[in-house]
Amino acid sequence: MPATNRTGDIAPAERTPAERAADHAALARLADTLVPALAGKLGAGSLGEIEIREDGWAVRVRRSAPDAGRRASDRSADRARHTGLPGHTGPHAPHAPAQAPVAEPVASSDGPVHAAATAPVVGVFRPGLSVGARVRTGDRIAVVDLLGIPQDVAAPVDGVLVEVLAQAGDGVEYGQEVAVIEAAAPKAAPAAPSTDGEG
């Protein structure tokens, strides 16, 4: 299953753009060594959150909500009742953020590159292509009916349709992942997060 790994997703406190860039670089290096060490040592247990303090520094290690890596179809099933709560500690986002309508392909460490096709509007899902179909970027995989007007669910990459995540007649929200494409030719994942809204 194509988990959405977001290595190097950095949320610093108030900083100037220049300082942010420096933090970004420092943390990109740290992330490679620190995070796996923590995750490896503690990830197997049932631990939710740990905080270590020393002098002026505090390190908090937190595991996200169990559903953070779940698929859009699962998410939509329990979207009927949000259980998320405000606050700063703990996983306050009940669901992982939806991808932008045209998601970028992301690589897990070794496997093939997968990309999710998302609903371009809120509406009613109608399937189109079947699993196994070869697609090119921009091809219509399915449609979402917006008040009766079909809106294309476009393939985000060239590849093969490996899974359809919604059923005919399902209500889907904007940005919901409705299909998974296995990219035809995996490219190297970008070393740093790409800039917002471009690419």
Next chain:
Amino acid sequence: MPATNRTGDIAPAERTPAERAADHAALARLADTLVPALAGKLGAGSLGEIEIREDGWAVRVRRSAPDAGRRASDRSADRARHTGLPGHTGPHAPHAPAQAPVAEPVASSDGPVHAAATAPVVGVFRPGLSVGARVRTGDRIAVVDLLGIPQDVAAPVDGVLVEVLAQAGDGVEYGQEVAVIEAAAPKAAPAAPSTDGEG
């Protein structure tokens, strides 16, 4: 200056006592490698807080308030108006916790061991011994008048009175540090935090 290093202060989420003990052990090991690495790489900058996320884990690094290591005399000066605010991010404790009336001696990495003598009650400070005086544990250094009844400020360790932090007639609160003793013979600081209320 005697900073209060609290290595291995661990605040896990809801856990059974057995699980807590296991976390404790795991983190005691991690703390030795992780925290210095983070602090060393990022401590020099002006960074307040950083969060790194990967898969189901998040690591947050936070620097405490700049005044966390300040002395009681500084604290008492601005105690007239609390500026602290509730919330979980950032330094929400405007002042470091006051020491217990009989503070334990704490060692900074290399210097001499200092210990603070604190006000045993809320009241009016009256000085007693002068700076330079040799004291033994329990000796009266000064008094705090509680509605006219003098209450002893006791020396927490054997040593030399090196500083008196309050003026005659000052109002002092319970636990406020009013004098500093340089211990006569530094002992090794305890490797782990001592248990509450004992020792």
Next chain:
Amino acid sequence: MVSRILIANRGEIALRILRACRTLGIEAVVAYSEADRESLPAMLADEAICIGPADARRSYLSAPALISAALVTGCDAVHPGYGFLSEDDAFADAVRAHGLTFIGPPADVLDKFASKAEVRRLLATHGLPTVPGSGLLADEEQALAEAARVGYPVLLKPSAGGGGKGMRMVRSPRELAAVLPICRSEARAAFGDDSLYLEKWLEDNRHVEIQVAVDKYGHGVHLWERDCSIQRRHQKILEESPSPAMSAAGRKELAERAIKAVVAAGYENVGTLEFLVDSEGNAYFIEINCRIQVEHPVTEMLTGIDLVATQIRIASGEPLGFAQEDVPQRGHAIEFRINAEDPAHDFRPGAGTIERFNAPGGPGVRFDSHAYVGYEVPPYYDSLLGKLIVWAPTREGAIARGRAALSELIVDGVTTNVAIHRALLQSEPFLSGKFTTNLLDRVGGAAFLAAAERPG
């Protein structure tokens, strides 16, 4: 009664509508843009559904997305809140065409009351005095002629507008010619309608509005007035009731004339009639807002009547259920709009993450806000972060409560306009009740703040 409402709005008003739904036993679905995924109303709702990206044109201003969201989530009604599509008759019509109840006036009533210029004419025929002004302005030539007729300065206003947006005061024909195309394109961008009209600019006026509620059966009551004269750039930032400028007889007469006129004109649901009151106490009708207002809690504090619940009940076809004598005007209430903006720097809007937060509370204090620790204030929408409303038996008491409550309010991580409210509560014109709409704009926010800091 409707049973499941799509809340087609965001921020504090989405939360306010959610609360009314809960009180009435109605399920509430919050429609949110991607920028509002972590918002408090989305988290507290019975269901929440993403309707589009941050850009409001593709989310909160997209009628198809909102109606589709209502259908997909099984709603039988849509509440538009304020702003966005709340007074859009085409939206109300489309909502009804899809078998849903629009919480607000029916589309034909909205249509009738949509053009400000038309409404002024209509209500004038039902006995409301209006400010000298024009009809819709076809072109520059007509605008210049109308302005010359009523006399400069004039206020240029978008016919479809609200909340002070897109209005410009103009002092000369030359300025009018220069500003006309700008206002037109701003009106088009903001409201999808570039119709403009103009009114005589009344110097030193107050802004007083009458709250009304009229059911489908023609039974209407007024809920007294609100004084909204404290503004910056035509946007209200502090509202109170009763108006310190009106006599008991004056407010009663104006309120009674207002409710009589709108009932006669065929209005339906809750609404607000806005008036300018000149220095001699003459009131001129300027516009009607066919929706819930930001400042509705002021009226709720004085009357004990839940206006949003009333709106939902009326739209569901229920009779009003109370009479004019059941609407007291008890004590004094003041609302402080807490905006994420910097009064010391030209009310520049801000965004950011709320790092610490403490809401004021206690007797006579209400704080309507979607803020919480960790909330990221998005930069895309209006800057309203919350509304502090205080009540006390007297105006002096309400001012004291306001000071106390503002001293408890903590919003760290985002710049707010709290300083301007503190300054207002120290300013002689405000304390004496003798102020007009230009109190702040005459000197500017920064100068007003500086003046408040000076002793004496």
Next chain:
Amino acid sequence: MVSRILIANRGEIALRILRACRTLGIEAVVAYSEADRESLPAMLADEAICIGPADARRSYLSAPALISAALVTGCDAVHPGYGFLSEDDAFADAVRAHGLTFIGPPADVLDKFASKAEVRRLLATHGLPTVPGSGLLADEEQALAEAARVGYPVLLKPSAGGGGKGMRMVRSPRELAAVLPICRSEARAAFGDDSLYLEKWLEDNRHVEIQVAVDKYGHGVHLWERDCSIQRRHQKILEESPSPAMSAAGRKELAERAIKAVVAAGYENVGTLEFLVDSEGNAYFIEINCRIQVEHPVTEMLTGIDLVATQIRIASGEPLGFAQEDVPQRGHAIEFRINAEDPAHDFRPGAGTIERFNAPGGPGVRFDSHAYVGYEVPPYYDSLLGKLIVWAPTREGAIARGRAALSELIVDGVTTNVAIHRALLQSEPFLSGKFTTNLLDRVGGAAFLAAAERPG
């Protein structure tokens, strides 16, 4: 008027007093124990001073520490809140001896009203009916004799107590003999006074109390009643007004008798007269609380009168300033005490750090709480974390608002009793208003919760 008050208490009531001070323009200094250093009142106060360690005997119950703190911080008055030293006449006397104003009845009045047994006799002479009961119990022999006289079951009560603490219902002489020394030592530990008395235990009664306010000049008003029948182990957890069990004539008569009796008996400042009301509607006076009550906001919601400010004004020597006809009883209010305790496990108290927090809000909703994100609830004091008070024109409306508000309340990290309130709002006895003080204890918290979850 006093100008600077030491708040000799903690938690939500410290915050409540702080708010009253701010509204009156009085400076507020919060006295805190080491365990409350990071508490919201300590952070919001004009000044905060540490008075001792977590152990209340060395901080909030230490008269010398509190008075010393008041002197050191330049206060001219001390507000004791509720609990702790709030009804301790020796403390009030010592406060006065140091030139400070005690916010509450003067020491001689407190002294006169300190012994519950004495007060029952005193107010009976002024026309209030009392539950059959004893005077102070000298020893076991006298206790057995008195219990035999009034008839079992009897309720054993500490004369100096309050808030239900240390009370025991006893069904037999044997049980009485066993329990007597335990109660005595509990009373000594809790109140520093081991005097006990007993009363006939009235099965199936309601608990109704009358709020009064009397100034130094003998001018007194009642502020109607509160029904506090929803209790667990003699501790109130939900209070409302008006009482659903009383007729308009019945409440008026009781309230008028109460104020007349306490004025005649020489009472001063705000106070509460507690009554048991039996199934035939007969009311028996049981005790007077010479302080502000936890549930005072219920009355504030109905009357619009700030009781804490009233208390401070009276103690400062001001006349009451309003008459009986200025005290309306408008609409219906319900208070839900939010305790850090587990109703499914015998109301076991909890402690911990609040990880997420959302306070309910909107029209008719008040939430008095010292909680915030990151607050560590200390294990040393009572479990009250906040009070949700809802108001609506009718009891049904208030119940609907209560449900809506409870659905918004989020307190993560600490177990609370919210589930018991949700269950109450579904329980037939509560909804019909037909309940007595044993509603919860008859079955226990866990069973009550389970019953609420069963359909139908």
